[in-house]
Amino acid sequence: MTNKEKEKLFFKTIKEIFKANGWKFKSYFVFKSLDDFFFDCSFSMDPKENKVWVDLGFKPMILDDVFWDITEMPDNKKMPLSFRSNAAFMIDSFRILDYHFVLEDAENPAKEILQILHRIDEKVKETLNTVKNTRDYLNCIAKDDRPLYNSIITTHIYHKEYEMAKQQIAYCREQEICSGYGFGKYDFYDMAEKHIRRITK
Structure with a gap:
């Protein structure tokens, strides 16, 4: 064969x-x-x-x-x-x-x-x-040696924890952690901030 x-x-x-x-x-x-x-x-x-x-x-x-x-x-x-x-x-x-x-x-x-x-x-x-749920999932991925930051940010937004999402975005930028996604001149962090502004205004 x-x-x-x-x-x-x-x-x-x-x-x-x-x-x-x-x-x-x-x-x-x-x-x-x-x-x-x-x-x-x-x-x-x-x-x-x-x-x-x-x-x-x-x-x-x-x-x-x-x-x-x-x-x-x-x-x-x-x-x-x-x-x-x-x-x-x-x-x-x-x-x-x-x-x-x-x-x-x-x-x-x-x-x-x-x-x-x-x-x-x-x-x-x-x-x-x-x-059992998204809260358990968030706790699970946050403990990992290489956290899935996009998932953490998205989960905070799903839970309407907008300040925590923004804090996570700020941390990623400070640590120069790339989101891995680009949307023209914006990255995922930019899009997440824009989304938060849109739904909280």
């Missing part, structure tokens, strides 16, 4: 097994919504070494909607669910599982992919047992 054939078989099997167990599939990732949260898991494979990388994350569904209101892209809310994983402008998912391993049988990967599924499903269940 060629490297290209192994990689094609791997993703074909991912698609079949995950779709049969309640996940949706697109290109190189699987995704689903559960209890108002969006979960997505991306996969990559090095067919030469049979190495596989697994990267699972999640976020409250509402945060993308608020983000698109802030950035004046409300039509994005109408896009398919997968858009929340691969849109050019969106809230990043918070990583909760990230690992790699070597496939023992790349020509018959179903058994090992089932093991991936079970590990992912268990992590999703564990996460939903501890993170």
